[in-house]
Amino acid sequence: MRVPPKVTQAIAVALFGGATVLTLAVLVFVIVFVLGKGLPVVSLDFLLQSPREMGKAGGIFPTLVGTFLLPLVAVAIAFPLGVGTSVYLTEYTVESRMTGVIRFGTDCLAGIPSIIFGLFGYIFFVEILQMGWCILSGGLTLAIMVLPTIIRTSEEAIKAVPTSYREVSFSLGATRWETVLKVVLPTALPGIVTGVMLSIGRSIGETAAVIFTAGASLRLPDSLFDSVRTMAVHFYILAREGISIENAYGTAAILIIAVLLVNAVSYGLMNRFIARRTK
Amino acid sequence: MRNTGERIVQNALMLVAFSALASLLLIAVFIFKEGLPFLLRTGLRDFLLSSDWRPQEGHFGIYPMIVSSLWVTFGAMLVGAPLGIACAIFLNEFVPKSVMRVTKPTIELLAGIPSVVYGFIGVIVVAPLIRSHLGGPGLSVLCAAVILGIMILPTVISISVDAIGSVPNSYREGALALGATRWQSVHMVVLKAARSGIVAGVILGMGRAIGETMAVIMVAGNSVKIPHSALDSVRTLTANIALEMGYATGQHRQALFATGIVLFVFIMILNSLAMAAMKKSVK
Amino acid sequence: MSDPVQISVRNLSVYYGKQHVLRGITLDIPSRHVLGIIGPAGSGKTAFLRTLNRLNDLNPDSRMEGKILMGETEITHSDCDVVSLRKRVGMVFALPVPLPLSIYDNLAYGPRLSGIRKRFQLDEIVERSLKAAVLWEEVKDRLQTSAFRLSGGQQQRLCLARVLAMEPEVVLLDEPCSGLDPISTARIEEALMTLKATHTIVLVTNNTKQAARVADTTAFFLMGELIEVGPTSRLFVAPTDSRTNEYISGRFG
Numbered sequence: 001m002r003v004p005p006k007v008t009q010a011i012a013v014a015l016f017g018g019a020t021v022l023t024l025a026v027l028v029f030v031i032v033f034v035l036g037k038g039l040p041v042v043s044l045d046f047l048l049q050s051p052r053e054m055g056k057a058g059g060i061f062p063t064l065v066g067t068f069l070l071p072l073v074a075v076a077i078a079f080p081l082g083v084g085t086s087v088y089l090t091e092y093t094v095e096s097r098m099t100g101v102i103r104f105g106t107d108c109l110a111g112i113p114s115i116i117f118g119l120f121g122y123i124f125f126v127e128i129l130q131m132g133w134c135i136l137s138g139g140l141t142l143a144i145m146v147l148p149t150i151i152r153t154s155e156e157a158i159k160a161v162p163t164s165y166r167e168v169s170f171s172l173g174a175t176r177w178e179t180v181l182k183v184v185l186p187t188a189l190p191g192i193v194t195g196v197m198l199s200i201g202r203s204i205g206e207t208a209a210v211i212f213t214a215g216a217s218l219r220l221p222d223s224l225f226d227s228v229r230t231m232a233v234h235f236y237i238l239a240r241e242g243i244s245i246e247n248a249y250g251t252a253a254i255l256i257i258a259v260l261l262v263n264a265v266s267y268g269l270m271n272r273f274i275a276r277r278t279k
Numbered sequence: 280m281r282n283t284g285e286r287i288v289q290n291a292l293m294l295v296a297f298s299a300l301a302s303l304l305l306i307a308v309f310i311f312k313e314g315l316p317f318l319l320r321t322g323l324r325d326f327l328l329s330s331d332w333r334p335q336e337g338h339f340g341i342y343p344m345i346v347s348s349l350w351v352t353f354g355a356m357l358v359g360a361p362l363g364i365a366c367a368i369f370l371n372e373f374v375p376k377s378v379m380r381v382t383k384p385t386i387e388l389l390a391g392i393p394s395v396v397y398g399f400i401g402v403i404v405v406a407p408l409i410r411s412h413l414g415g416p417g418l419s420v421l422c423a424a425v426i427l428g429i430m431i432l433p434t435v436i437s438i439s440v441d442a443i444g445s446v447p448n449s450y451r452e453g454a455l456a457l458g459a460t461r462w463q464s465v466h467m468v469v470l471k472a473a474r475s476g477i478v479a480g481v482i483l484g485m486g487r488a489i490g491e492t493m494a495v496i497m498v499a500g501n502s503v504k505i506p507h508s509a510l511d512s513v514r515t516l517t518a519n520i521a522l523e524m525g526y527a528t529g530q531h532r533q534a535l536f537a538t539g540i541v542l543f544v545f546i547m548i549l550n551s552l553a554m555a556a557m558k559k560s561v562k
Numbered sequence: 563m564s565d566p567v568q569i570s571v572r573n574l575s576v577y578y579g580k581q582h583v584l585r586g587i588t589l590d591i592p593s594r595h596v597l598g599i600i601g602p603a604g605s606g607k608t609a610f611l612r613t614l615n616r617l618n619d620l621n622p623d624s625r626m627e628g629k630i631l632m633g634e635t636e637i638t639h640s641d642c643d644v645v646s647l648r649k650r651v652g653m654v655f656a657l658p659v660p661l662p663l664s665i666y667d668n669l670a671y672g673p674r675l676s677g678i679r680k681r682f683q684l685d686e687i688v689e690r691s692l693k694a695a696v697l698w699e700e701v702k703d704r705l706q707t708s709a710f711r712l713s714g715g716q717q718q719r720l721c722l723a724r725v726l727a728m729e730p731e732v733v734l735l736d737e738p739c740s741g742l743d744p745i746s747t748a749r750i751e752e753a754l755m756t757l758k759a760t761h762t763i764v765l766v767t768n769n770t771k772q773a774a775r776v777a778d779t780t781a782f783f784l785m786g787e788l789i790e791v792g793p794t795s796r797l798f799v800a801p802t803d804s805r806t807n808e809y810i811s812g813r814f815g
Binding site for chain 2: 111176211
């Protein structure tokens with residue numbers, strides 16, 4: 001018997017609506033659960049004290065420092081490379097076999113799992129270049145990991161700059177580089193910053209690539225050649241080794257807040273960017 | 280002088296533009312350099328198809344890990360793909376644009392939740408549920424599949440939403456004008472047009488699932504064996520690398536890099552498939 | 563202000579890919595003179611304008627043959643320094659394109675590229691250019707606000723002022739009034755009448771009446787060819803080619 005279209009329509013709505021609600025519920029549950037269990041643990045002492053007994057007691061201050069420094073180093077390296085790449089691809093060359101190869105490389109790099117980045121960073125930076133487990137090794141590894149994100153978002157943002165701006169700049173006697181510096185990049189800036197913020201968010205949450213390259217030292221670093229532990233790594237170790245579930249919750253809560261904050265800012269920027277473009 | 284400056288900038292930028300490609304090659308070269316000699320010495324067959332993983336005694340067979348990775352990934356797809364695609368369809372076709380404008384960023388925001396947090400939820404919430412209702416150790420293929428399935432939702436949803444959103448409205452209007460219900464227009468017209476894009480989203484989700492490491496270590500149980508049911512504890516390729524890398528030396532370490540090569544090849548195949556699907560959807 | 567120059571175009575052809583957009587144009591533009599170029603859409607008027615400041619170079623598919631002399635310089639030569647050429651030859655586009663900067667910074671964009679950094683010099687240039695473009699009175703109190711806040715007609719005069727700030731010898735205008743109301747158009751034309759005492763001006767327009775009002779000489783382009791060129795007073799009264807006659811009497815285009 002043929003089911004009437006009205007009935008299939010109703011079933012479809014119920015099914016798909018149910019799936020959507022379920023998805024949102026699960027994702028919201030994750031956040032609420034972690035914040036609910038974790039926030040009561042968080043206090044000023046928790047944030048500002050060093051951990052004692054491997055993190056069983058005390059706070060998470062050194063891991064806050066690590067979580068701040070590592071993405072910073074990563075972005076400081078990946079930003080010029082990524083933006084430079086996208087400027088080259090959009091402003092300095094026409095689509096050719098070479099740009100195709102560059103794009104292919106970028107896409108492939110984007111798909112590589114973080115454990116491979118970890119392996120590579122370990123063998124290359126830590127061992128072969130003899131940098132050891134340190135902020136710089138970790139930052140370089142993360143920089144490679146987030147490079148595709150920065151390239152892609154910058155390219156989108158630069159492509160969205162009206163051609164007429166470039167023509168005006170050239171017609172006023174600007175060179176290509178002057179045009180890029182004075183007109184193209186400033187106009188594309190919010191989009192580029194969005195990519196940077198997304199990269200920071202990803203670096204903050206990363207574990208596998210970090211643990212093999214930056215190590216897991218709980219001491220405060222003195223230089224870029226010291227090992228650090230990020231919140232994500234700290235959380236992983238606390239939870240996995242069952243050191244302190246309570247402090248794990250607390251760390252996870254701060255971790256989630258940090259990531260959500262960074263992502264929210266980047267989406268806010270993106271929306272403003274889109275709104276300005278369509279105005 | 281100005282021309283020289285411009286030329287220097289152009290050449291510098293060209294050099295920079297190869298940074299991503301160069302990184303990719305560097306990664307490939309060093310992973311292969313560490314793992315390939317071992318792979319050639321042991322033989323591809325013995326490495327891939329033997330179930331004997333006893334590093335201390337010099338036995339390196341990763342067949343159980345390959346099977347486990349595939350099972351876990353497949354399970355994650357069973358959880359994540361239908362849910363994600365259903366979500367994408369619902370958000371695109373059945374709700375007002377304003378709801379979509381709030382929901383999509385929310386979901387993408389959630390993509391930023393670190394994977395270790397998902398893993399933790401798996402340990403604290405999902406595994407005990409499985410243990411008490413279905414039996415077994417709890418930390419299992421099923422638990423990993425559920426957690427990874429949830430983790431890949433944002434990837435699947437976001438790419439599928441874009442794919443469905445790029446189907447021209449005239450297609451829908453054409454179907455609706457012929458008296459189709461919303462659902463008929465979706466499954467007869469819209470989904471056909473957006474198929475390649477959705478497939479690409481699912482494949483990229485698979486890539487994420489097969490490559491995930493820390494969350495899987497936390498929830499899959501990590502026993503080296505071929506799973507007989509969804510409730511068995513398993514160890515994936517990624518988990519194998521991360522668990523033993525800390526103390527492995529000599530041959531053992533090379534075997535882990537060889538495991539990395541296998542993973543690398545898997546991912547490259549998946550990425551190529553996804554890219555091919557994307558290209559098709561652009562046409 | 564530097565002396566304006568004579569422009570000589572010899573047998574100029576331009577291709578966009580396989581498309582032959584200009585066919586063997588030969589034309590002289592005397593200095594301190596307004597050349598109006600009229601013709602239907604797609605007749606190559608804009609392409610011609612864009613060879614005069616080599617803006618066609620931005621299109622990698624474009625190619626040109628023939629020769630253009632601007633004063634002593636052969637601007638079509640591959641060794642020609644296009645950056646300094648573009649400082650001598652300013653261009654106003656069909657639609658007003660303020661850069662996303664303040665009014666002041668829009669005006670100072672060109673001078674700053676030439677290395678002028680001193681505030682009082684820039685102030686002086688900004689004021690003089692805005693006055694020449696008949697915009698000064700309307701914006702003098704809000705130079706630091708975004709150029710996007712101006713009306714369409716004001717924006718186009720801003721673009722003209724921005725060109726004048728570079729002190730060019732030649733000013734190219736590509737249908738500068740196509741999107742403007744009659745009053746803004748009158749303002750622009752007013753500015754042009756003053757400018758031609760000191761500049762060589764090439765004005766592309768799809769409005770034959772505007773050419774009749776402003777141009778000293780008018781050229782009629784059709785399908786990439788120069789059909790006829792002559793003093794405006796003669797061309798509009800007694801065109802020698804029947805196609806010119808048909809166009810200006812409004813029979814096509």
